[in-house]
Amino acid sequence: MGMMMLAAGEGLVFAVIGVAVAVFLFIAMYAATRYKRCPSNKVLVVYGSVGGERTAKCLHGGGALILPLIQDYAYLNLEPMTIEIDLTNALSKKNIRVNVPSTFTIGISTEADIMNNAAERLLGLTEIDIATQARDIILGQMRLVIATLTIEEINQDREKFLGLVNQNVNSELMKVGLEVINVNIRDITDESGYIDAIGRRAAAEAINTAKVEVAEADKGGAIGEASANREKQVLVAEQVAQSNMGQKQAERDQRIKVASLEADGIAGEANAERAKQIAVAEQNAKAVQGKKAAESKQRIEVATLEASAVEGENKSQAEIADYKATLEERKAEAKRRGEVATANAAKDVLEAEKQQELARLEKEEVAQQMIEQRKIEIQAEAEAERQRRIAKGEADAILAKYQAEAEGMQKVLEAKAEGYNRLIEVCGDRKDLAPSLLIIEKLPELVAEQVKAIQNLKIDKITVWDSGSGGGSGDGETVPTGSTGSFLRGLMGALPPMHELAQQAGIDLPKVLGQVADTKSSDAGRTTFEAVPVADEES
Template structure:
């Protein structure tokens, strides 16, 4: 090769290289530098339908030049800022939506790679990004038009999935795969979203106030319930103590009755047996009444519990809870007064029955004594009556003299030769005593001044 040809070849190669760089083609000078070749894993090359073994030949005079033309297409991941301004939603509200999408040409799928080569070979990354961006933006607008503002704002994941699904099915026909899509921002110029936020804030504040009021109401209800349980437990304890006292009194009364019965069986077997039977009947009645009263108390407690639950289910406001608490306290006080009154009445009745029984036994004993005395009086007749009267004479004298002994000052006036002083007083008493036989004779028909006296020694 001559020097002129060599120079011409160098100049021609230089201009061809500049043309290749300006048009993003790979130009190789096969005949001059056949070993020049480099491969980038992120770049796919195509030879515009030409084979490496069939290069283009350029004949200049006696020089043959072999040229091979390569086209490059990027396999890098492209980040797209998909922005849709003032798009009307399903309800006619204009909003602006911004999404971030990651797309790339699928180099591992030969069919998609061939499709991408047909669509984008010879285009720069900027041009490919713009085509993918416009496609994504169109799908994003279409999906916005089919949804409401609330659906887009509240369920961003659903919106992103719909855009990803629709855009992927369309871009795959261009050999581009959507790696990811994320909704970045949603806003509007009409303050629609701000109004939604205010409404939600007001709703949350309202729920907070309602929750606070309900908590206070529940606290008052729990306090009243605890107070009711305390009062109920106190009443139950008092009832148990009253029951124990009642059982003790009943057993003691039964033992006393048994002892008294054993002591008096020799004298009043029949009467005491009748009294014992009556007493047992009364005890049984009393036991039945106690059981009935216990059942009534249990029913009252159950009714109170039922009313408490019913009222608790219906209480909705703190004022109603306060009213409920006051009513239950009043009910508890009323029940306490009723139970105390009933217990006092029961105690009085039992004491009255015991006293009546004691008086009845005492009366029967006195009647028995009087009967024996009457029998003795029948035997002794007038002598017995005289003996009894003589026993009472000192008492009569005492009763006659009692008014005089109570006098602080006595003034006596003599009417002549009559006695004065102590003799006068004694004479007055003796004069009254001497009039007694006539009075007794009028009452009993017995003249004690003419009847022989019998001395009855006990």
């Protein structure tokens, strides 16, 4: 029993160890799959929950363990990108437009802060998108740099120009995580030819300077050569003269010695002595004469050599003066051509500035006129729209008024029709009562219309011309004979008879409105109707 329990315990221990080993191996394999290494030509960007206020963690080289669910990773490529910038019509400091085609080599920086900028702004973009953003930034900064420099500074001091371009472009590219690796300015040209004029002027100045230096060297060589020839000739003349003088001195010494020996041989003879003395005197005289002749010959030869030297010097000076005059003429011609080129360049610059100013003025004037024209059009359209809306409002108001009147009239007519229907229903079999009631309803209006005929008559101002005879009614009744009463009676007879209208309608009016009686006209012999009021008294 104990052995069985021991064996069971050992099996349980082995099972636990096996499970622990399996779990450890699984965790190790999973961690190995989640551990990401960064190649040397890329930047590993770990994003998600990276701790602190950072949005991403960037690594160049090494590796990082990517935590599941809360972190993920991506790579940024560090390979350089070459961007061709064809910058044209960039405005320089002196308002001269230049073309500066260049090639920029850029890449993502490996500095910590700049890598974070690249992770925030370039992660997930293609190389074409990154190159497009960089091209826009480079173009803007190059135009800004060119606007602060003159053509001479751009063309002559390329190092300064490249330094400014590198500084400005690099500072802006770093904001998106990029840096400039290399800048190559291929050429600098302008449409006005100002740079070519500067080059031609510099070449002309260099050529003129070289010509002046060559002339100076030629002049020094000619002068040195003439001086050397003169010194050579003088030294040669001196050596020849000294040689002649030594030869004559030797001959004289020889003759003196010979004469002395002859004088010693003639010891006893006076003639010999005298001859000796004469010979000595002659020899002395000849020696002096020979000496004077040698000196004269020497002076003649020296003078001849000096004259030849002076002639050579004069000839050399004349040639030098002629060369100087030619050199001055060439310098003046070169200076004139340089000034003409400068004037032409300045003329082209002024012409370009003139065209630019005309274009600017035309742009401003045309733009102002177009703005004024657009304002007038907008005001006219607004006024027309206002008028249309007013007219539409008035038309809508009139239409609403007529619709309201029509609806009101329709309501009145419908109410009247309803009233007429009810009136006919009330009358029942007495259909003749309905017209009587309607005429009675309208009697006040009819009476009002009859009253209007005499309401403005001033009775006290009426003058009646009458024969004074009274009249009768024809039935034996006496009528008033007053002129005013007769006039009013005749006037009432001329109005539309109310009783006749009622009789035509088949209605009997109340007695308070008078009666309808048959009368015979004595003069015409026909039947007429007369409205006789109940109380016919003269007022």
